[in-house]
Amino acid sequence: MVAIPLNDRLIVALDVPTAAAARDLVSRLGTAVSFYKIGLQLQYAGGIDLARELKDAGKKIFLDAKLFDIDQTVIGATANIARLGVDFLTVHAHRPTLRAAVAGRGKSGLRLLGVTVLTSMGPADMAELGTRFSLEEMVLRRAQAAIDTGCDGVIASGSEARQLRALAGNRLLIVTPGIRSEGVAADDQQRAATPREAIAAGADYLVVGRQILRSPDPGAAVEAILREVESALPRERTPRLQTLNLD
Ligand code: C5P
Numbered sequence: 001m002v003a004i005p006l007n008d009r010l011i012v013a014l015d016v017p018t019a020a021a022a023r024d025l026v027s028r029l030g031t032a033v034s035f036y037k038i039g040l041q042l043q044y045a046g047g048i049d050l051a052r053e054l055k056d057a058g059k060k061i062f063l064d065a066k067l068f069d070i071d072q073t074v075i076g077a078t079a080n081i082a083r084l085g086v087d088f089l090t091v092h093a094h095r096p097t098l099r100a101a102v103a104g105r106g107k108s109g110l111r112l113l114g115v116t117v118l119t120s121m122g123p124a125d126m127a128e129l130g131t132r133f134s135l136e137e138m139v140l141r142r143a144q145a146a147i148d149t150g151c152d153g154v155i156a157s158g159s160e161a162r163q164l165r166a167l168a169g170n171r172l173l174i175v176t177p178g179i180r181s182e183g184v185a186a187d188d189q190q191r192a193a194t195p196r197e198a199i200a201a202g203a204d205y206l207v208v209g210r211q212i213l214r215s216p217d218p219g220a221a222v223e224a225i226l227r228e229v230e231s232a233l234p235r236e237r238t239p240r241l242q243t244l245n246l247d
Helices: 019-032 047-056 071-084 095-105 125-129 135-149 158-168 195-200 218-232
Strands: 010-013 035-038 060-067 088-092 111-115 153-155 173-176 205-208
Touching: 010 218, 019 047, 019 218, 035 047, 047 060, 047 071, 060 071, 071 088, 071 095, 088 095, 095 111, 095 135, 111 135, 111 173, 125 135, 135 153, 135 158, 158 173, 158 195, 195 205, 195 218, 205 218
Parallel strands: 010 035, 010 205, 035 060, 060 088, 088 111, 111 153, 153 173, 173 205
Antiparallel strands: none
């Protein structure tokens, strides 16, 4: 198991309408949060400049671009994203797309995460995707593609984390969105898990948006999630004083 400082395990999704709102939240959260996700909403509202700014301020950045295009375009986009110096990038876990992203990142330290099946999807969406595989089979097949192509990890729900860990051992980072503590509305997430469940099942990182963004006290929401994460980590997975060098 990789040594990840406790604070780094929580990635806060900056799913807010403007860069100004994101800056405001980041300054409210201060040192409690070290890792931020910039997704599609903010990427079209100054999110790339914000990514550079937060990197300069010492934060880690997950650019959730969910790339999926022809190989040449994915290679070029990944190369440019690698130059931004962000830490994590998502790519749909279609084998040729993963391969293209690996080619595009070259020797940079950018970590590539394959999106297996969106956590907002359920079994009924598999037919819509046009696949004969079950949701679990799709997740595992796509994780295998991520391993085979040399990617660093996958995005998967807490429900699949245990099976993924069994499949991949330590060859993949498991990054889990769709996190909701007990009693918090699941919204559009069909495969939600609590922070404790996801970590206990083998997730390395949790991505949390609305539970923190909608809280009247986002700092307290962060603290509560970190306590849950800490309580679910086996002792050897709580190297609070060690740091993982993502560069
Ligand atoms: O608000 P909530 O905690 O549900 O936010 C989850 C975040 O994780 C969103 O930014 C969403 O885009 C992202 N995500 C997801 N499922 C995936 C990949 C990313 O929910 N499979």
